[in-house]
Amino acid sequence: MTAGGGGAGAGCPPRHGRFLQNTSMETETSEDHLKVQKMKKKVLRKQVRAQHTLMRHEGIKCISHATQSLVIANAGLGNGMSRQQLLRILEEYGAMETLLMPPNKPYSFVKYRTTEEANKAFNALNGKEVTLEDCGQKIVLYINFVEKVSLQNAVPTSLPPGLMVIEKIISPEEERRMLESIDWKGDEDTQNAQKTLKHRRVKHFGYEFRYDNNNVDKDKPLPGGLPEICNPFLEKCLKQGYIKHKPDQLTVNQYEPGQGIPPHTDTHSAFEDEIISLSLGAEIVMDFKHPDGHTVAILLPRCSLLVMTGESRYLWTHGITPRKYDVIQASELGHKVRTITADVGDLTLNRRETRTSFTFRKVRRSPCNCIYPSVCDSQKGQQRPVQPSFPQNEMEASKLEQEYVHKVYEEIATHFSSTRHSPWPQIVEFLRSLPAGSIVADIGCGNGKYLGINKDLYMVGCDRSKNLVDICGEKHFQAFVCDALSVPIRSGSCDACISIAVIHHFSTAERRLATIRELARLLRPGGTALIYVWAMEQEYKNQKSKYLKEKNDSKNKDKEMNTGTTQRPLSDQGPVNSSQDSAWSDQLLKDLKDESCGAKPVADLRLPVHTNRTSFHSQDLLVPWHLKGGTKKKEGSVDTVLVPGGSKESQELSPVFHRYYHVFCEGELEAVCRSLDCVRVQKSYYDQGNWCVILEKL
Ligand SMILES: [Zn+2]
Structure with missing residues (x-):
């Protein structure tokens, strides 16, 4: 139900319920009274509209009875209200416990110490016109009671991975000299490209950055290179390890208050990994956005020096919102670098001044081979032709698994084995809870990380990958090569089995069953x-x-828990089961797939390539694995390797493999x-991005 939809009573404070009844007496004689009534009616209409908007867009439920807490529409940082001004307005009616001003929102929350005080503020301020001190604009406050003051969604408080801000990297004197070195006026005749873009002034050194193709002419360096004055600073960055390579391209941007730059990721193919940017003249808030949608604003x-590498450079966009005021932490300006939302109870507005940035980059000479193919221009197009389709039948399914699971492992x-050393606590707990002497099979044992957990068990492992089984052998574990669809162990001979991160590699519902x-x-x-099995829901109960x-994704880990896989194409087995039960479960699976977790239907039947460390948008997908050194290369298997990268050199540096997954809803x-029929589900739970069950054989 929409809050306040019923007008009187439903979502409105009681006194307005009374007011609504009064509106039927509009026929009263006094003109003034009529005017007042009209005004009141208008306030009520707007107040109810505010309720609807808060409910629909923000999930904030207004309530009809008085509480200590109010939501104040139109008095937010998003529409120009400063914290100082709002505090002054609100403190007239009593002592406040909290004032929350969410960034970029046109509303605020206040909690008074008593309901009486909140009621007083409500009566005095609802429908009241206020002039914003910062810009002179008039706004009208619309107020509703809420159960409690809270933000619907937890705001991310950590910096994007790979991002650093180093404060006071240069002295005010160096700052002055660098700013003075940029001649914005008189150098049309010099070769350094200068453009007045719609929203800011820009100048390029070393190479010109072209806004038509978002790239640089790599064969056409600008004469003069980088300004001499930047050298001591760049030497310092190299010496202190903020960058590994000396940049050869500089873009100077100048932003007047009200100007900005649209959110973007620097073209992968144009520049190397490290991008550094100096902020001169004034502070500014930059917004970083992950493809999942969450935004982190950073002062x-x-x-200061902004350093972007890895995920923050390749996957996140960054931009500056064109506005005259930034939302910042009120207590100390730029004392400690943190996200703007780290303390929502302490935000205010900060007037922008002219800010100049020196952004240094190194022009890339070979195609980008990053681990974010979905956002990489070097890797786009190249992976299309090799992207396999959704399997349409048993044959295609087994072929898909062979190419995109078996061969890859x-x-x-x-x-892979070098990244799989820490056993998962709940799996360890299961193994430790088994009685001494139990016979336990680990079907899909990978590198055997669970085989030695409980020395009192007789454990045997198997895996589809010979190389992984060999690694188990090196550790003196019992393991053999086999397929999870037909395990050469006698029926009914095991006291327990584990199947960790295996079943999600089977590409049809029948095969998983x-x-x-x-x-x-x-x-x-x-x-x-x-x-x-791996879960579609990588965020569960508000926990990522x-x-x-x-965070360490770009280095040597792709995923914490994948172990090996254990399967082989089914050649001699027919359809697994044609019983009613199985048909029912298939239908159920289909329903689940279609409805339960909002997965996008696979439109063109090509399996999407997943971007590591992001949410899933499809239940069936390819997950990249970036191989780092030490692989056992086998002759004749190289052609199975999917290498979206461009040049031979970069391929050899770090080939990318893709594993097929079906993530479970x-x-x-x-x-x-x-x-x-032969088992009962003893326990079913969610553990760190995985769905888990414990079965008991009947
Ligand atoms: Zn890239």
Whole structure:
């Protein structure tokens, strides 16, 4: 229901309920009275509209009874109200516990110490006209009660991965000299490109940056190179390790108050990884945005250096909102670099001054081979032709798994194994809870990281990857090569089984069901199996998974929990099961897929390539693996390698492999398990981005 939809009573404070009834008496004689009534009616209409807007757009529910807390529409940082002014307005009616001013929003929350005080403020301020001190504009406040003062969504408080802001990198004297060195007027005749863009002044050194193709003419360096005056600063950056390579391109931007730059990512193919930018003349707030949509605003203090590498350089966009005031932390201006929203209770507006940035970059000489193919211009187009389709039948499914699971794990085994050392606590707990002497099979054991957890168990592992099984052998674990769809272990011989990060590599619902049936076959009656699969929902109960939070992505980890896979194409087995049960579960799976987690339908049947460390937008997808050194290269297998990168050199530096995944929606794994008569689901839970069940054999 829309808050306040019913007018009287429903969402409005009680006194306005009374007021509504009074409106039927508009026929009263006094002109003045009529005028007052009209005004009041207008206020009420706007107040109710504010309720609707808050509910619809922000999920903030206004309530009809008086509380300590109010939401004040039109008195937000987003429409020019400063914290100081609002505090002055509000404190007239009593002592406040909290004043929350969310950035860029046209409303604020206030909590008074008593309901009485809040009521007083409500009565006095609802519909009241106020002149904004900063710009002289008039606004009208519309006020509603809320249950409590809170922000709907937790605001991210950490900096984008790979981003640093170093304060006071240069002295005010150096700042002055650098600013003076830029001649904005008289050098049309010099070769240094200067443009007055619509929203800012720009000058290029070293190479001209072209705004038509967002790239540089790499064969046409500008004469003169970078200004001499930048050298001591650049030497300092190199010496202190903020950059590894000396930049050869400089763009100077000058922003007057009210000017900005649209959100963008610097073209991957144009520049190398490290991008550094000096803020001169004044501080400014820069907005960083992840493709998932979350935004982090960061204050760049005067004389500070912004360093963008890795994820923050390649995946996030950055931009400056054209406006005359920035929202900043009220307490100390640029004392400590943090996100603007780190303390929402302490925000205010800061008037912008002329700010000049010196952005240094190094022109890239070979195509970009970053690990963010979805946003990489070097890798676009090149991966299309090799992108496989959604499997349409059993044959295609097994072929897909062979190319995009088996062969890939064989190739990446050594590197993969080196990233899989920390066992997951809840899996360890399961293994430790088993009675001594239990016979346990780890189907898809990968590098064997769970085989030695509990020395009192008889554990045997198997995996589809020979290279991973060899690694288990080196660690003196018992492991053999086999397929999870047909495990050469006698039926009913295991006390327990685990299947960790395996079943999500099977590409049809039938095959996923078949692996669970095979797991159940191994168990004796009363035996238990623990299953982990990757979850579509990487954010659950407002908690981001470890996968999304992992920052060190560009180095050597792609994902924390993938272990090996254990399967082989089904050549001699027909359709797995044609029983009613299975048909039902397939339908259920289909329904789940279509509806339950908002996955986009795969329109062109090509499997999308996932960008690491982002949410999933499809249940079936390819996840890149960036191979770093130490691989066991086998003859004849290189052609299976998907290398979206461009040049031979960059391919050899870090080839990219793609693994097929089917990520499970909430309830999906459980539903598949429940479709089997021979097991019962003992426990079903979510653990760090995975859906998990414990089954008991009946
Ligand atoms: Zn790239």
